[in-house]
Amino acid sequence: MDKILDTNDDLIIAGRSFTSRLLIGTGKYNSFKETRSVIDESQSKIVTVAIRRVNLGQTPDEPSLLEFLPADEFTYLPNTAGCYSSTEAIRTLRLARELLDGHNLVKLEVLGDPETLYPNVVETINAAKILIKDGFDVMVYTSDDPIIAKQLEDIGCCAIMPLASLIGSGMGILNPWNLEIIIDKANVPVIVDAGVGTASDATIAMELGCDGVLMNTAIALADNPILMASAMRKAVESGREAFLAGRMDKKLYSASPSSPIKGLIK
Amino acid sequence: MKVHINGSIKEFKAKKIKPEELIIQLNLKGKRFAIERNGEIISKNSFDEIYINDGDKIEIIGAVGGG
Numbered sequence: 001m002d003k004i005l006d007t008n009d010d011l012i013i014a015g016r017s018f019t020s021r022l023l024i025g026t027g028k029y030n031s032f033k034e035t036r037s038v039i040d041e042s043q044s045k046i047v048t049v050a051i052r053r054v055n056l057g058q059t060p061d062e063p064s065l066l067e068f069l070p071a072d073e074f075t076y077l078p079n080t081a082g083c084y085s086s087t088e089a090i091r092t093l094r095l096a097r098e099l100l101d102g103h104n105l106v107k108l109e110v111l112g113d114p115e116t117l118y119p120n121v122v123e124t125i126n127a128a129k130i131l132i133k134d135g136f137d138v139m140v141y142t143s144d145d146p147i148i149a150k151q152l153e154d155i156g157c158c159a160i161m162p163l164a165s166l167i168g169s170g171m172g173i174l175n176p177w178n179l180e181i182i183i184d185k186a187n188v189p190v191i192v193d194a195g196v197g198t199a200s201d202a203t204i205a206m207e208l209g210c211d212g213v214l215m216n217t218a219i220a221l222a223d224n225p226i227l228m229a230s231a232m233r234k235a236v237e238s239g240r241e242a243f244l245a246g247r248m249d250k251k252l253y254s255a256s257p258s259s260p261i262k263g264l265i266k
Numbered sequence: 267m268k269v270h271i272n273g274s275i276k277e278f279k280a281k282k283i284k285p286e287e288l289i290i291q292l293n294l295k296g297k298r299f300a301i302e303r304n305g306e307i308i309s310k311n312s313f314d315e316i317y318i319n320d321g322d323k324i325e326i327i328g329a330v331g332g333g
Contacts, residue, residue: 025333035331050332053272053325054299056292066298066329081332091305095327098300098307167333216333 009240011212013189014105014137014158016075018045021206022236023077023191025216029225032068038219039069041229048077048107048214051096076100077139079107084120086110086127093131106131107161107193107214109141117167121148125155132156141193144178146185153188160186161193161214164205168217170197173204183209199228199235206239207247267320282317289313292326299328 010017024044029035039047047069055062069076078096080089093106110127112120119142131138132155139159140152149160162182165171172195173179183190189211196202196215205213213236222228267282268275271292278291285308289295301308302325303318318324 026331027333029331032331048333049329051327052330052332054294054297054328056272056274056326059293064298064328065331076329078329079332091302094307095300095302095325096329098309099298099327099329214333220333 009244011189013139016105018075019043020045020233020236021212021240022202022233023048023193023212023214024219024229025214026065026069027081027216028220032063032065034225035065036068038225038229039074041226042219042233044074044233046075046077046214048079048216050081051078051092051099071100075105076103077105077107078103080109080127082111083109084111084114084123086123086130089123089127090130090134093136094134097136104135105137105139105158107139107141108157119143119163121145125151128152128155128157139191144175144182146178146181149182149190150185153186157188159189159191159211161191163194164192164201165195167194169195170218170221171195172197172201173208176204176208179205179208179210196232199231202232202235203239203242206236207242209243212236269318269320270323272324272326282319284315284317285313288318288324294326297328299326301326 010019011021020043022042022044023046024039024042025048026035080092083089083092089108089110097104108127110120110123112118121143124142128138128140137158139161140157141161142148142152144162152160164173191212191214192205192210193214196213196218202213219225219228267278285301304323
């Protein structure tokens with residue numbers, strides 16, 4: 001069998017091909033320069049951006065996020081963070097498409113509660129239906145409910161993005177069993193989005209068979225974000241390789257030492 | 267005329283103004299943004315064709331950092 005490094009293992013989403021399985025959020029950084037350094041270190045190719053009112057008091061030469069992340073180097077993933085209804089989410093993504101000259105790959109998230117930031121799956125499904133009909137390729141943030149995940153796929157979402165735990169919590173993967181069911185049933189990429197706190201969380205997600213991991217806070221709020229970006233890149237690659245390699249079975253004990261039993265010095 | 271722009275009221279001497287002119291006045295020329303007038307997106311192709319009128323609600327959005 002070929003080594004994985006010698007074979008093409010790109011992440012394919014809606015017919016687009018990406019060399020990295022780590023997707024990065026661009027929020028909570030101190031500067032655009034820091035954002036760029038982190039993304040360079042992570043080697044991510046997909047970066048999420050939020051859509052907000054422009055600052056009307058700005059000076060003409062004020063830099064913008066998109067100038068630091070040129071479209072010829074990265075695929076933007078405009079999100080609907082902060083939207084609590086399908087109406088708001090659809091409006092936001094139509095504006096994003098206009099802003100980004102027709103770019104139609106988006107991250108849909110409709111939240112249900114400002115404290116927990118738990119997704120409202122009913123509003124999410126409603127929005128997804130309309131957006132897909134309107135020509136969007138929808139990567140969808142959702143709960144780790146396998147039935148909802150399947151419904152979102154059936155509607156036509158191009159990637160299912162269940163939470164590992166709540167947004168910004170850093171609690172890691174709280175229900176690996178549900179994620180396994182979602183992965184087992186899905187025919188589109190499954191990308192863990194939200195809740196990753198440290199490198200091992202990302203590795204576990206990939207070992208479970210996730211196609212990618214999307215994170216923001218775990219890197220942005222690390223004491224050293226650039227070092228954490230490096231750790232996350234390795235964690236995602238490592239977990240992916242372990243998944244593809246196929247892990248050994250777990251046993252309580254094996255009575256099978258790694259060194260030969262024969263030829264012991266007596 | 268008075269126009270609501272991103273939640274604030276702005277006054278203009280003119281009775282109507284093209285989006286193209288508004289963008290120049292707001293120092294946004296050359297920037298990446300999208301505009302909505304009363305809930306409808308104004309496509310970039312029509313910046314010089316339509317007018318913003320008294321009482322219109324304008325939203326001008328861009329991309330910022332987010333997860």
